[in-house]
Amino acid sequence: MEPRGDLTPLVRIDVGGTWVRIDSDGALRRTPAPSRINHPDVPAPALVDRLLDQLVSAAPDTGRVVVSLGAATDDVTGTVRGSGPLWGDWRMDRDLVGELRRARPGVEWHVFNDVTCGLADFAESVAHESPASVGYLTISSGIGLKIADLGTRTVKVDDDGLQGEVGHLPAVLPLEQAHLGRLPCECGGSGHLASIGSGPGIARVAAALGVGRYSTDWFRDALAAGDEEAGTLLATVTRPVAELLRTIWVTQPWMAVVGIGGGVVEGVGAAYRSALLTHLRDAGGYAAGSPDAWERRVRLLDRPGVDVLRGAQLLAERSLVVTRAQEVVSTP
Numbered sequence: 500m501e502p503r504g505d506l507t508p509l510v511r512i513d514v515g516g517t518w519v520r521i522d523s524d525g526a527l528r529r530t531p532a533p534s535r536i537n538h539p540d541v542p543a544p545a546l547v548d549r550l551l552d553q554l555v556s557a558a559p560d561t562g563r564v565v566v567s568l569g570a571a572t573d574d575v576t577g578t579v580r581g582s583g584p585l586w587g588d589w590r591m592d593r594d595l596v597g598e599l600r601r602a603r604p605g606v607e608w609h610v611f612n613d614v615t616c617g618l619a620d621f622a623e624s625v626a627h628e629s630p631a632s633v634g635y636l637t638i639s640s641g642i643g644l645k646i647a648d649l650g651t652r653t654v655k656v657d658d659d660g661l662q663g664e665v666g667h668l669p670a671v672l673p674l675e676q677a678h679l680g681r682l683p684c685e686c687g688g689s690g691h692l693a694s695i696g697s698g699p700g701i702a703r704v705a706a707a708l709g710v711g712r713y714s715t716d717w718f719r720d721a722l723a724a725g726d727e728e729a730g731t732l733l734a735t736v737t738r739p740v741a742e743l744l745r746t747i748w749v750t751q752p753w754m755a756v757v758g759i760g761g762g763v764v765e766g767v768g769a770a771y772r773s774a775l776l777t778h779l780r781d782a783g784g785y786a787a788g789s790p791d792a793w794e795r796r797v798r799l800l801d802r803p804g805v806d807v808l809r810g811a812q813l814l815a816e817r818s819l820v821v822t823r824a825q826e827v828v829s830t831p
């Protein structure tokens with residue numbers, strides 16, 4: 500949608516599984532999200548209705564509202580497909596943007612997937628390096644990846660409007676850890692990347708490895724203190740993430756940098772990147788890539804982390820444009 504004349508006031512909203520953050524003219528407030536996490540007994544369609552009410556009541560009568568939504572979303576059409584933290588395993592096909600426009604027609608609404616918003620913010624921060632292509636990998640309650648082609652300033656998606664739902668790919672595990680392939684995933688599957696590497700996944704791996712002391716606070720503090728058990732746990736949960744990064748570069752060598760962020764990375768900090776680089780350097784073989792190249796490629800976004808509110812605003816301003824993959828390759 501092309502920008503119209505009057506785009507003020509601007510309201511920026513971040514919908515996560517736990518909180519909804521609303522930034523109205525620089526004043527930021529936070530309310531509990533109407534989510535499956537906060538309301539496990541409320542049916543998913545009713546939770547979506549509550550979210551719509553919350554978004555509409557936060558909107559002014561005119562101006563622009565940009566939303567970063569923690570759900571699998573078709574960023575071309577604004578159709579929402581589903582979200583484990585918000586709505587559990589319920590799969591839907593709901594025109595959220597259309598409903599918002601009908602409820603508050605004087606407002607220019609923009610709704611984007613939160614990983615796309617994180618990508619837009621990260622891409623802006625590395626644009627001065629003129630990379631051909633950048634990625635953003637989020638490791639939090641789930642795992643997601645989005646890649647932008649900065650030559651065309653596009654994010655290419657498939658027919659369903661999706662790209663980079665990597666959390667539900669099978670985790671690549673060494674033979675001695677094959678038993679971790681039985682660990683469940685929020686999607687109902689098992690042995691997925693998110694079964695092992697996401698926030699809930701790390702807790703599952705800790706239990707499987709017999710780390711009885713595990714909590715997120717213990718993990719951070721123990722890593723800082725050089726605790727061996729914590730180091731082994733971090734090495735285990737980052738291994739399949741490193742394999743994902745290697746796959747990205749083998750198939751897409753034009754990728755210049757990948758920013759790695761999200762709640763898990765922000766909590767663990769610099770040790771997370773060190774663990775990834777150790778796996779990537781240890782691979783061996785002529786196709787492994789040089790250590791210097793991995794140092795350049797893998798960026799840690801722990802502090803201050805990505806700003807999805809800014810990312811949503813950048814996408815509304817078309818700093819990146821989400822487009823169907825086949826539309827990009829069509830040439831005269």
Ligand SMILES: [Zn+2]
Nearest residue numbers: 667684686691
């Ligand atoms: Zn899964």
